Amino acid sequence: MMEIIKMKFSALIALCAITSAYDITQLKVPLYADPRRAAELSCHFQMDDEKLHSVKWYRDMNEIFRYNPSQKPPIRLFNITDIMVQGGKCEVDSCMVRVMPPPIATRAAYTCEVSTEGPKFFIARKTKHMTVVAIPEMDPVIIGAPKVLKPGEQIFLNCTSDYSLPPSDINWYIDDEFQKPEAWQRTEQSAPQPGGLRRSWRVLRLRVPPTASGTIRVRCEAILLVEPPVVRDANIIITIHSRTQPSKYVSNSVGTNKYLNEVLLLTIIWTIKHILRFVLI
Ligand SMILES: *[C@@H]1O[C@H](CO)[C@@H](O)[C@H](O)[C@H]1NC(C)=O
Ligand SMILES: *[C@@H]1O[C@H](CO)[C@@H](O)[C@H](O)[C@H]1NC(C)=O
Numbered sequence: 001m002m003e004i005i006k007m008k009f010s011a012l013i014a015l016c017a018i019t020s021a022y023d024i025t026q027l028k029v030p031l032y033a034d035p036r037r038a039a040e041l042s043c044h045f046q047m048d049d050e051k052l053h054s055v056k057w058y059r060d061m062n063e064i065f066r067y068n069p070s071q072k073p074p075i076r077l078f079n080i081t082d083i084m085v086q087g088g089k090c091e092v093d094s095c096m097v098r099v100m101p102p103p104i105a106t107r108a109a110y111t112c113e114v115s116t117e118g119p120k121f122f123i124a125r126k127t128k129h130m131t132v133v134a135i136p137e138m139d140p141v142i143i144g145a146p147k148v149l150k151p152g153e154q155i156f157l158n159c160t161s162d163y164s165l166p167p168s169d170i171n172w173y174i175d176d177e178f179q180k181p182e183a184w185q186r187t188e189q190s191a192p193q194p195g196g197l198r199r200s201w202r203v204l205r206l207r208v209p210p211t212a213s214g215t216i217r218v219r220c221e222a223i224l225l226v227e228p229p230v231v232r233d234a235n236i237i238i239t240i241h242s243r244t245q246p247s248k249y250v251s252n253s254v255g256t257n258k259y260l261n262e263v264l265l266l267t268i269i270w271t272i273k274h275i276l277r278f279v280l281i
Contacts, residue, residue, distance in 0.1 A: 029128035035195035043112030103196030136162035159220035170202035
């Protein structure tokens, strides 16, 4: 009951806000922006009886766009450090601005500010945050893995993630057990691509225990620490080929068969000899 009343009450407030004389009705700022492409931000407003004086866009505290219908030119763009303002456009009830995100994983506040003509100069303001992120498009790749290993053997595996911003962290798991990195096994990063994207890689030393048998499952996880985290992974299965039992068994059985065959052959020859002797007599 309480919930319903609350809901009705907030709906009423929303209705009042919409029906006020001037307001920002919709602010469209993408939650995530790809550093390789321009992002489009738009601000929709309604004036009703009031007259529009100006529309301004801010990134954090810095003005990046100003629309003033009574001035020439009506639209002015401001480049600030970290960001390139590529263009802007206004309609009767909205303004759009196109910005090229900086090639670093950042989160910034974008504010649209609409003000009415004097003498009152009412101001409506709304803010949304945009985070610069490039999600990896492919799973990581594990190199250096043979299909078969012997007990006691040691190898080095290398797992490389796809390009991303921020760069991925690399985690290794052997049979689902997290592998704490050794001091020299840090996650390394490639040189940046356009947009600041980098690949990450980390080496794992895999030691097969002397008593191991069966298979070992190795998993590499490339994790992007954004909210929520983005995880991509690669899996490999390595078979442990133990030198002793199977090979001994194989050579033994071959030997036994050979021995049996010889016994059989001798028996046949001996039997034929006896049959012949019997026939000849
Ligand atoms: C912003 O910087 C870009 C690239 O340097 C340039 O092409 C553009 O004209 C600049 N815009 C403004 C409004 O200064
Ligand atoms: C791991 O692989 C990446 C590329 O996939 C390469 O740049 C790097 O040098 C390799 N590291 C080692 C130690 O092999």
